[in-house]
Amino acid sequence: MKELVAAVREYGIGIGSDIVKVDMFLNHRMDTELYVKIGQAFADEFLQYKPDLVLTVEASGIAGALTTAIACGNIPVVFAKKSPTRNVTGDVYESRVFSFTHGVENHIRVAKQYIPKGSRVLIVDDFLANGEAAEGLCDLCRQADAEVIGIGVCVEKSFQPGHKKLAEAGYRVLALAKVTGIKDGRLLVED
Numbered sequence: 001m002k003e004l005v006a007a008v009r010e011y012g013i014g015i016g017s018d019i020v021k022v023d024m025f026l027n028h029r030m031d032t033e034l035y036v037k038i039g040q041a042f043a044d045e046f047l048q049y050k051p052d053l054v055l056t057v058e059a060s061g062i063a064g065a066l067t068t069a070i071a072c073g074n075i076p077v078v079f080a081k082k083s084p085t086r087n088v089t090g091d092v093y094e095s096r097v098f099s100f101t102h103g104v105e106n107h108i109r110v111a112k113q114y115i116p117k118g119s120r121v122l123i124v125d126d127f128l129a130n131g132e133a134a135e136g137l138c139d140l141c142r143q144a145d146a147e148v149i150g151i152g153v154c155v156e157k158s159f160q161p162g163h164k165k166l167a168e169a170g171y172r173v174l175a176l177a178k179v180t181g182i183k184d185g186r187l188l189v190e191d
């Protein structure tokens with residue numbers, strides 16, 4: 001998506017060899033016009049597979065999930081909650097996810113009633129790195145007997161294995177911007 005690629009090029013910062021910071025428009029300050037276009041781009045790709053709901057994980061996935069769900073005709077957004085330890089109560093699906101950015105293991109969980117059996121689920125997240133978050137969300141869908149009809153990520157770090165892992169597992173994956181590397185703090189971004 002050319003507008004997102006342009007924003008990553010203009011404002012994105014590389015930290016070390018593998019962290020991409022896009023606080024100017026995605027993760028801290030949110031560019032609402034850009035987020036609306038992101039939602040439309042995911043809807044353009046995935047609406048043909050008739051999603052019933054959009055699933056993401058708190059907190060940074062929620063904005064893109066919301067604009068996507070609106071663009072898909074006002075379907076619901078369900079966001080998995082994170083907790084650092086196992087303190088789960090009630091009737092929930094739960095999966096373990098290793099957080100790339102924070103270096104800790106989280107338990108993500110969703111109340112069972114919010115992913116009805118047989119739902120067609122579109123997963124949306126802000127970043128794809130090693131694929132842990134997306135795999136955890138797919139795992140929740142598996143437990144719910146729901147079908148993942150696609151995975152949309154705003155920014156993929158193509159030098160990490162997430163996209164390949166998910167594609168090999170048979171999922172449709174769309175990344176709207178692809179960072180192919182980081183050199184001296186500058187991002188290499190695919191056209």
Ligand code: 5GP
Pocket residue numbers: 018019020021022027060061098099100101125126127128129130131132133134157162
């Ligand atoms: P994965 O689970 O694919 O390894 O990492 C994706 C998750 O970690 C996303 O939910 C995102 O919030 C976070 N993440 C991973 N890498 C980055 C990064 O370079 N920058 C930012 N801002 N978030 C990242």
